[in-house]
Amino acid sequence: MPLFVIFIFGAIVFGAGAMLAPAWPSAQPRIGLMAALALGIVMGGAIFWATLFGWDTLVIDYLLFALMTSIFLFGTLSYGQKRAEAKGEVLEDADQGWPGTRDLLFFGFIALIFLVPVLILPVPLDTDAQGFGYLGLMARLGGNFQTLAPWHPEVSYLYSPGFSVLIAYLSHQLNQGLQSVQISVGAVLALLNMWLAYDMGSEIRDKRLGRAMALAMFASIGLLTAFMDSHYTTILGLVFAQAFLILAIRFQRRPSIADAVGGGLMLGALVLSHPDTTIILMLGYVPWLLTMWFGQPRPTVRSWLVLAIGMPLIALIAIAPWLWSIKDLIGSGIASPFTRDPSYWHILILYHGVWIVPVAILGAVIGLRNRSQPVILAVGWLVLILEFSTVGLLEKIAPNLLAPLLRYDYPFSIAWHGPIIPYAILGGIGLMWLWERYAAKRVANLSPRWTYGALTVGIIVVLLGIFLSPQLLALSKGRIGFYGAFSSADDVKAMQWIKANTPADARVLNFPGTQKDNSHESDWVPVIAERDTVYYRWQPFFRNNEASLAEQDRLRAFWKNPADPAQANLLRTAKINYVIVPQLVTNPASIDTMFRWRAPLTDQIQMQSAVSAAPYLQLVFDSDGAQVYQVKPS
Numbered sequence: 097m098p099l100f101v102i103f104i105f106g107a108i109v110f111g112a113g114a115m116l117a118p119a120w121p122s123a124q125p126r127i128g129l130m131a132a133l134a135l136g137i138v139m140g141g142a143i144f145w146a147t148l149f150g151w152d153t154l155v156i157d158y159l160l161f162a163l164m165t166s167i168f169l170f171g172t173l174s175y176g177q178k179r180a181e182a183k184g185e186v187l188e189d190a191d192q193g194w195p196g197t198r199d200l201l202f203f204g205f206i207a208l209i210f211l212v213p214v215l216i217l218p219v220p221l222d223t224d225a226q227g228f229g230y231l232g233l234m235a236r237l238g239g240n241f242q243t244l245a246p247w248h249p250e251v252s253y254l255y256s257p258g259f260s261v262l263i264a265y266l267s268h269q270l271n272q273g274l275q276s277v278q279i280s281v282g283a284v285l286a287l288l289n290m291w292l293a294y295d296m297g298s299e300i301r302d303k304r305l306g307r308a309m310a311l312a313m314f315a316s317i318g319l320l321t322a323f324m325d326s327h328y329t330t331i332l333g334l335v336f337a338q339a340f341l342i343l344a345i346r347f348q349r350r351p352s353i354a355d356a357v358g359g360g361l362m363l364g365a366l367v368l369s370h371p372d373t374t375i376i377l378m379l380g381y382v383p384w385l386l387t388m389w390f391g392q393p394r395p396t397v398r399s400w401l402v403l404a405i406g407m408p409l410i411a412l413i414a415i416a417p418w419l420w421s422i423k424d425l426i427g428s429g430i431a432s433p434f435t436r437d438p439s440y441w442h443i444l445i446l447y448h449g450v451w452i453v454p455v456a457i458l459g460a461v462i463g464l465r466n467r468s469q470p471v472i473l474a475v476g477w478l479v480l481i482l483e484f485s486t487v488g489l490l491e492k493i494a495p496n497l498l499a500p501l502l503r504y505d506y507p508f509s510i511a512w513h514g515p516i517i518p519y520a521i522l523g524g525i526g527l528m529w530l531w532e533r534y535a536a537k538r539v540a541n542l543s544p545r546w547t548y549g550a551l552t553v554g555i556i557v558v559l560l561g562i563f564l565s566p567q568l569l570a571l572s573k574g575r576i577g578f579y580g581a582f583s584s585a586d587d588v589k590a591m592q593w594i595k596a597n598t599p600a601d602a603r604v605l606n607f608p609g610t611q612k613d614n615s616h617e618s619d620w621v622p623v624i625a626e627r628d629t630v631y632y633r634w635q636p637f638f639r640n641n642e643a644s645l646a647e648q649d650r651l652r653a654f655w656k657n658p659a660d661p662a663q664a665n666l667l668r669t670a671k672i673n674y675v676i677v678p679q680l681v682t683n684p685a686s687i688d689t690m691f692r693w694r695a696p697l698t699d700q701i702q703m704q705s706a707v708s709a710a711p712y713l714q715l716v717f718d719s720d721g722a723q724v725y726q727v728k729p730s
Contacts, residue, residue: 098214101272101280108160109135109284115167121354122346124298125194128291132339133358134163135288136365139258140414142265143241143368147417151239156265199294199307201551206290206314208558210283210323216565217691218585219624220279222578223616225326227633228259229274229623236264237626242422244638247628251641254425257418258369259329274623275588282328285335289319292338293520299342300470300521301528308531309524316452316523318516325578330513333373336366338517340377344403345470348388351399360410367415372509375501379484379510380477380518384469387476391469425639433636436507440486443511444478452523459526471525474518481518485511569691576693583620584690586679586722591624593717593724594674602673604629607681608652610700612645617678617697630670652701659705664712667727674716675725677707683721 113131120130138159145155195203213221230244231253238245241257259281267277293313297306313319322330343359346352367374385404388395395403412419419426445453456478463471483490485507491498539546561568583591594604606618606629615631622629630651634641651670654663667675679686680698687696707713707725717724 097272098276098280101266101270101277102211102214102284104270105266105281106284106287109288112163112167115164119167120358121352126295126299126342127195128288128295129339129342131288132292132335133362136336136339136362138163139261140361140365140368142261143257143418144414146239146241146261147421151235151241151264153265153268156261157269195294196303198547198551199303201548202307202310203287203291203294205551205554205558206310207283207287208555209320210286212558212562213324214279214283215562217279217581218588219275219581219583219620220282220326220328221581221691222325223582223619223633225275225278225328226582226616226619226623227635228329229263229278230619230633231255232260232263232267232274232278233623233626235260236268241418242425247622248641248644251644252425252639253635254422254428254430254637254639255635256329256333256368256370256374258365259332262332273592275620278326278328282323282326282331285328285331286319286323289331289334289338290314292335292342293517293524296338296342296345296470296521297524299346300468304531305524305528308527309520312452312455312523312527313516313520315449316516316519317449318447318512318519321447322513322516327513329370330373330509333366333370334513334516336362336369337373337377340366340407341381341473341517344381344407345473348395348399348403348469349393351396351402356402356406357410360407361414363407364411364414367411368418371504372506373513375484375505376481376510376514378501379480379514380473383476383480384473387472388469390467391472392467393469428639430637430639431503432506434506434508436485436488438486440507440511441482443508444482444485444515447512448515448519452519455526455530456519456522457526458529459522459524462529463522463525468525470521474521477518478515478522481510481514485514566689569689573688573693579616579694580692581690582616583624584679584686584722586686586719587620588624589719590676590679590717590722590724591621594621594625594627594676597716598625598627598674600627602627603671605651605654605667605670605672605675606631607676607678607698608648608655608701609697612648614697615648617680618676621676625676627674630672655701655703657704658707658713659709659711661711663710664727664730667712668730673727675707675713675727677721677723677725679720679722681721682706682708682723686721 109131110127112134113127116130116134117125117127138156141159142156146152219225234244234247235241235257238249241260242252243249244251244253262281263274263277266272266281267274270277290310290313294306294310297309319331319334340359340362343355343362347355347359366377385400388400460471460475464475484505491502604621604625604627606621607615608631609615609617613634618631619633622632630648647670651666654666657663678698680696707723708715710725712728713725714728715723716726
């Protein structure tokens, strides 16, 4: 049940943030920042231990217990008040920097929007969650983050394990399906990103800029579309990227050992979370180290050295065991197959709502006039995002120097996800200027209650959208251009039947694609059924998967003519016990009620006969066309 996962995971993350925030030495408590810090410590600590001594869910239990115990022993919600009283001050709650009622209502409204897909979708949209769910299942069943054991131990892969650790742990401890865990965790992380934008703006200037930056991040839709497209590893990476930048910006202004250590840990957590976002952060952070001397306040040599060397060194120490464990994979032939495209410039505009571009330009002009350090960071960042996603001039000038970075870059991802944070910074500053220049005086005489009314209306509209989702789905047909959810609610029932009614070592034949990387119509089967399947989400970072791909090629023959009795030997030779048939194959009209908007990939497989005509198969489950067959004994 996704709501159960959201409640548990959200309560732990934001609860830890709220308790840790006043204990961290800072001018005001930052709940989002401390939530990210707590999450990074637990996730990174689990990977650190698992790499050295082996994976066990108890490690995260102990880390959570240690974290909560430390918070209660060394800092509680009253710690900020005690610090003030030691200085002879008496602070009211509002003066301590806690979010106000309107801020909390705003975050509640945003949370409800992120909750909509969780409530109405049978599985996350598109294909990314299929792949990361499979890696999470392999981590849970196989106990490692480099191979597809236990089902394909010969296949190794190179990818950051952070998200796999989180979903493997939560699915095991909460006894929930990985499809539900992923979308639930993604919703909490998306909300955390919004809160971090609020914290960053509050740190740069005040809460008003925090609200403007949070609004810019949400309304520029880059984060929202990433969530809708199930880019959960990206969203996790953005959490730690924002947390690192907040601590780095704060350290540059007021050096603190705690912020230096926290920044290093967040940088390490980012590397463990998502390779693309790690590269994206480098495109902003490295130029900022070179250009921050032109901004205000200027760094000291000592603070600059901590930012340039100290924090990265802490990150390196924190992730050293994991880096050592993947040293052979780093030296292998695994590399990104993706290239930059001159047309990707439009992604920087269209995928971010268009409006954000002129507002960000306005924010850049205002900030550069004041030589604002965050603006210098954001402007240089966007320039390199455009360069590495679209232009490619630096690659021509210094190909050898950039070769290690270009080996793993994903230009499309850079164009889509790279601008999210810099647009929030510049867009927030631009929105604040527009508000103060044109809107503040006009609404000065209005009661503050108007914000409560506006947010309440927004919440009602979202709730109405959830209630009318079947009608809205029907209205959207033919008007949306992406694929949607690659399994229906009935397909999920068939997969859950397999999980509940078949032996753990049962082998399942699922529906193929025409080639290795498009079996999406059935790639949810291993993730939800938790059984070994022939087809699973292919990834470009897999190695030694030739035998698995060869088997997939052989078993495509079954789907061409299932009624041929000779296919029985093909299935038995491959040790297939069950065959699962997507609902779209036997009931094509069901697409009208599915969250699907493009022609199904099942149409690309030409079947000469129906699976139901196979004499060696017995139907054991059927839910409106989503079927499971058992292979009869020979």
